[in-house]
Amino acid sequence: MTREALTVRCCIAGGGPAGMMLGLLLARAGMTVLVLEKHADFLRDFRGDTIHPSTLQIMHELGLADALLRLPHEKVTEIGAQIGDTPVRVADFTHLPTHCRFLAIMPQWDFLDFLAGQARRYAGFDLRMRAEVTGLIEDGGRVAGVRASTPDGPLEVRADLVVGADGRHSVVRAQAGLGVEDLGAPIDVLWFRLSRRSTDPANTAGRFDNGIIFVMINRGEHWQCGYVIPKGTIEGLRANGLEAFRADVARLMPFAADRMAELADWDDVKLLTVKVDRLTRWYRPGLLCIGDAAHAMSPIGGVGINLAVQDAVAAANLLAGPLAAGSPPPADLERVQRRRMLATRVIQRMQIIVQNRILARVIGRRGAPQPMRPAWVVTWFDRSPLLRRLPARLLGLGIRPEHVRSPAVAPTR
Numbered sequence: 436m437t438r439e440a441l442t443v444r445c446c447i448a449g450g451g452p453a454g455m456m457l458g459l460l461l462a463r464a465g466m467t468v469l470v471l472e473k474h475a476d477f478l479r480d481f482r483g484d485t486i487h488p489s490t491l492q493i494m495h496e497l498g499l500a501d502a503l504l505r506l507p508h509e510k511v512t513e514i515g516a517q518i519g520d521t522p523v524r525v526a527d528f529t530h531l532p533t534h535c536r537f538l539a540i541m542p543q544w545d546f547l548d549f550l551a552g553q554a555r556r557y558a559g560f561d562l563r564m565r566a567e568v569t570g571l572i573e574d575g576g577r578v579a580g581v582r583a584s585t586p587d588g589p590l591e592v593r594a595d596l597v598v599g600a601d602g603r604h605s606v607v608r609a610q611a612g613l614g615v616e617d618l619g620a621p622i623d624v625l626w627f628r629l630s631r632r633s634t635d636p637a638n639t640a641g642r643f644d645n646g647i648i649f650v651m652i653n654r655g656e657h658w659q660c661g662y663v664i665p666k667g668t669i670e671g672l673r674a675n676g677l678e679a680f681r682a683d684v685a686r687l688m689p690f691a692a693d694r695m696a697e698l699a700d701w702d703d704v705k706l707l708t709v710k711v712d713r714l715t716r717w718y719r720p721g722l723l724c725i726g727d728a729a730h731a732m733s734p735i736g737g738v739g740i741n742l743a744v745q746d747a748v749a750a751a752n753l754l755a756g757p758l759a760a761g762s763p764p765p766a767d768l769e770r771v772q773r774r775r776m777l778a779t780r781v782i783q784r785m786q787i788i789v790q791n792r793i794l795a796r797v798i799g800r801r802g803a804p805q806p807m808r809p810a811w812v813v814t815w816f817d818r819s820p821l822l823r824r825l826p827a828r829l830l831g832l833g834i835r836p837e838h839v840r841s842p843a844v845a846p847t848r
Contacts, residue, residue, distance in 0.1 A: 438589045443467040443561075444758055446581055446594035448568040449601030450474075452543070453726025453743035455550040456493075457598060460751035462560035463497075465844040466758060469592060470560075471583050473567035473601075476544070484540050484652060484659070485737035488528060488831040490744045491535035496839040500534060503549055508541040509637075509653050513823075514830070516641040519807035525816045527823040531831050538831070540652060543740065556846035566590060568601065571610045571722070577762070578611065578721035595762040596754070597722045600743075603710060605728035613714050613724065618787055620709040620733060621795045623669065625662040627704045629684075629694050631655070642687055646801025648794055649687045658691070660684070661707075661734070665798055669706055677701060709733055711783055711790075718768035725750055725771070730779045733786040735794075736830050742782065748837040749774050755841040778834035785829075 445461050447454045450472030458470040486508075494500040514526040529536045554560040565586050572580035572593065580593040599607030608615070631653065642649045648663035662684070664672060672680065677700065685692040698704060713730035717723060726743035750771050757763035797807070809817070816822045 438591055439585075439587070440591045440593070441469065442593045443469045444559075444594065445469075445596045445598060446471065446592045447598045447600055448581060448607045449599070449605075449726070449728065450547065450551070450562065450564075451600060451602060451726060451743065452547070452550075452740045453728075453747045454598070454600035455547050455554070456744050456747035457600065457725065457750055458560060458562070459497075459550050459554040459557075460747065460839070460841050461755065461758070462554050462557035463844065464751065464755040464759075464842045465557075465559065466755070467559040468561070469594075470554075470562045471566040471568055471581070471590075471592070472562065472564050475565050484543055484654070485740065486539040486541055486546060487738065487741040487833070488531050488533040488535055488537065489833055489836045490741045491539060492533045493744060493748055493837070493839060495534040497553075499549075499553060503546070504535075504539065506541060506545050506549065507655055508539045509655075511538040511540060511638075512536065514538075514827075515638075516643060518643045518809040518813065519645075521809050523809050523813055523817040524823060525813065526827040526830055527820060528827045528831050530824050531827060533831070538737075540654070542654060556848045557844070558847040563590070568606050571597065571607070576720060578719055581607075595721070596758055598750070599722065599724040599728040600726045600747075601728055603712070603727040603731035605724065607722070608714060608724050608728050611719050611722055611724075613716060613719070615712050616715055618711040618713070618783060620711050621666050621790055622663050622709050622798070623666050624707040624709060624734060625664060625669075625672075625704050626707050627660050627662075627698060628654075628657045629660060629688070629691055629697055631657050635690055643797050643807060644687075645807050646798055647683070647687065648797055649684075651688065658688075660688075663794060663798060665795070666709070673701055680704070707734070711786060713779055713783065717772040718765060720765050721762055723750065723754075723768045723771060725775075729772075729775075730783065732783065733790060735786045735789050736782075738782060738830065738833065741833060742778065745778065745833065745835075745837045746771075746775050748839060748841075751841040752837065752839070774835070781834045 444466040445468045447470045461468040515524040566583045570582040583590040650661040652659040681695040717729045725746035732739035757767045
């Protein structure tokens with residue numbers, strides 16, 4: 436079978452939020468850029484759906500926010516939860532200094548399709564679906580490209596810069612031999628969907644109860660549901676039987692109790708294995724990792740997609756100039772890691788605290804005789820509109836939000 440060979444300025448492995456945003460920004464800066472995505476489409480059960488104000492601000496700076504928000508989405512201006520039988524409010528986004536003062540709940544495949552469509556307006560952009568990176572090409576101690584498999588045969592791509600944006604199970608970072616620091620996670624999540632009716636509640640919500648953490652995401656025609664369990668306990672849950680699991684879900688979603696038959700068997704309940712890790716070094720000569728390939732995040736706060744986008748913006752800002760002249764030197768790649776490492780460390784540290792000190796304790800209370808009640812500090816946020824601005828700023832903007840500073844050429848398509 437004939438081997439296809441290409442040469443581009445930048446080859447990006449992975450068509451997730453980090454890869455697609457970086458591809459758009461580099462093509463917008465006049466580069467030839469190829470994104471390789473191993474799947475045939477962007478449809479995934481475990482894609483995050485929360486587009487935070489920081490990401491919406493980037494889309495606004497690109498002049499794309501209005502077009503993006505014409506796609507179906509749900510606006511969330513306030514985050515709350517139900518703790519035991521008590522509803523509480525913890526974050527209010529309406530005071531953020533951003534163009535969009537809300538979270539947009541939008542299927543990630545719609546967001547990625549939108550980014551791909553915008554990137555295709557630039558002559559230098561190419562996206563190959565069903566193109567799976569299988570190895571790196573090295574030349575004189577630097578990464579000089581990738582090898583990939585496609586339905587049409589082997590593909591060899593030479594590039595001045597290879598970017599690993601291929602997620603938490605990154606082939607690129609494994610092939611590059613980059614060291615990974617595993618920070619641990621005591622939880623996993625069962626992910627499933629139930630149909631949604633017009634008479635159902637409208638809001639995306641979370642519930643904390645003795646032994647139970649449950650999240651419902653409004654996706655319009657259906658609910659995407661997350662059921663948190665202690666890590667490694669899935670087999671015990673299955674041994675208890677599907678009917679017991681349905682009964683638990685019906686108790687948490689009483690308005691949907693008549694829909695439990697939609698969970699016909701355990702194949703309808705997918706296991707999301709939670710992991711939190713980060714690379715000790717994100718780069719080698721000719722190669723940079725960003726997004727989940729550089730730092731896998733917990734689903735807490737739904738911030739993974741937004742950190743990935745921030746990584747991409749920082750990489751484009753710092754590397755567009757050097758990349759235009761050839762392969763960026765390692766010092767420029769290190770600048771990207773240095774700029775994004777603080778945000779990564781702070782958010783991961785906060786997620787670990789929440790996992791270990793809150794979530795693990797909640798799911799460990801199954802069978803507790805006393806009903807669960809909000810901690811006093813949570814009631815402070817519920818009672819104070821001013822305090823609710825603080826978690827909103829942390830979740831909505833994060834640590835060191837990025838702004839688009841990379842150059843731009845006019846679209847050609």
